Amino acid sequence: MIQPLQYDRETGTLFLLDQTLLPDEERYVQVKTLDELIEAIKALRVRGAPLLGLAGAYGLLFAVLESEKSALFWEELQRRVDLLVNARPTAVNLKKEVESILEDIPMTAEPYEVAAIVYEKVLSLESRLRNDDLSLAMHGADLLKGKRRILTICNTGTLATGGIGTALGIIKVKHSKGDLDVAYLCETRPVLQGARLSAWELLKENVPHYIITDNAATYLMSLGKVDAVVVGADRVVRNGDTANKVGTLMLAIAAKHYGIDFYVAAPTSSFDMTIANGNGIVVEERDPEEVLQIHGVRIAPKGSRALNYAFDVTPASLIDGYITEQGILKAPFAEVNYIGR
Numbered sequence: 164m165i166q167p168l169q170y171d172r173e174t175g176t177l178f179l180l181d182q183t184l185l186p187d188e189e190r191y192v193q194v195k196t197l198d199e200l201i202e203a204i205k206a207l208r209v210r211g212a213p214l215l216g217l218a219g220a221y222g223l224l225f226a227v228l229e230s231e232k233s234a235l236f237w238e239e240l241q242r243r244v245d246l247l248v249n250a251r252p253t254a255v256n257l258k259k260e261v262e263s264i265l266e267d268i269p270m271t272a273e274p275y276e277v278a279a280i281v282y283e284k285v286l287s288l289e290s291r292l293r294n295d296d297l298s299l300a301m302h303g304a305d306l307l308k309g310k311r312r313i314l315t316i317c318n319t320g321t322l323a324t325g326g327i328g329t330a331l332g333i334i335k336v337k338h339s340k341g342d343l344d345v346a347y348l349c350e351t352r353p354v355l356q357g358a359r360l361s362a363w364e365l366l367k368e369n370v371p372h373y374i375i376t377d378n379a380a381t382y383l384m385s386l387g388k389v390d391a392v393v394v395g396a397d398r399v400v401r402n403g404d405t406a407n408k409v410g411t412l413m414l415a416i417a418a419k420h421y422g423i424d425f426y427v428a429a430p431t432s433s434f435d436m437t438i439a440n441g442n443g444i445v446v447e448e449r450d451p452e453e454v455l456q457i458h459g460v461r462i463a464p465k466g467s468r469a470l471n472y473a474f475d476v477t478p479a480s481l482i483d484g485y486i487t488e489q490g491i492l493k494a495p496f497a498e499v500n501y502i503g504r
């Protein structure tokens with residue numbers, strides 16, 4: 164299986180498959196410091212909500228190792244953690260995984276003991292992510308049995324989770340069961356996670372797919388060529404409103420118009436029960452140059468400005484259900500006892 168992220172404990176090096184170079188080049192960048200990791204997160208070398216959670220957990224390990232020598236260990240650690248968890252604001256997993264590991268560390272632990280505790284927790288997070296993906300994908304494949312043409316956006320596969328993936332994991336499992344005719348991959352402007360990353364993953368596994376322009380999705384629905392839309396999530400909040408890659412909202416509106424099932428596939432670790440509704444979600448705005456250029460080539464006239472919202476928020480009223488590792492959930496979630504960690 165593709166390994167988007169691997170850690171070598173002996174040398175303290177995190178190897179990241181640089182997702183900005185795919186599909187042309189499969190190159191690992193070597194990350195040895197927290198600053199280098201934060202740069203990689205901001206530049207989208209590593210991305211996707213669950214994988215950001217895991218990268219964040221490794222970032223915590225770097226933060227611990229870099230703070231170890233300081234007399235003010237806990238203060239230094241907290242300063243570094245703040246930089247890390249704010250590297251990307253919308254995916255809840257980054258902050259949540261880092262904070263949940265931190266919460267489990269006894270304040271009485273000596274600095275030299277903390278790194279070992281964190282490392283153990285990172286390993287268990289890694290295997291939990293893989294297991295969650297598998298359960299989620301099986302639930303999704305059962306739910307969508309007979310829906311043979313699935314449309315999705317962005318990349319929600321191994322490159323985004325380290326496991327089989329979420330929405331893309333469901334597509335892979337459906338294919339393995341002989342229950343998929345085709346996956347339609349929205350190219351996902353501006354940085355093309357669908358056309359570059361999802362297509363690369365599905366090609367490796369011989370899963371039939373078409374890449375479509377983002378603005379072709381609605382027309383395909385109108386032609387009756389889409390049986391269900393399944394997307395990932397960066398943050399699902401208490402009433403079910405969901406932040407995901409920009410473009411998701413227009414897919415949801417179009418799906419509702421054409422009476423097509425619209426599901427969010429996300430592990431419960433992407434749920435944030437501290438926020439009541441979508442108004443409380445911070446949507447990341449990225450460098451306008453990502454919109455003004457494609458692969459470093461400027462396409463817009465010099466002097467034009469661009470707005471670059473990386474995500475949008477889909478209201479719960481447009482979402483038919485949430486495919487999680489625990490099964491299919493319905494919003495609102497206030498009464499669910501235990502979601503996420």
Ligand SMILES: CSC[C@@H](O)[C@@H](O)C(=O)COP(=O)(O)O
Pocket residue numbers: 210211212213254316317318319320323324328329330356394395396397407408409473
């Ligand atoms: C399983 S990944 C879920 C989401 O993180 C995914 O749909 C997405 O929007 C990723 O955005 P990205 O900006 O590429 O990190």
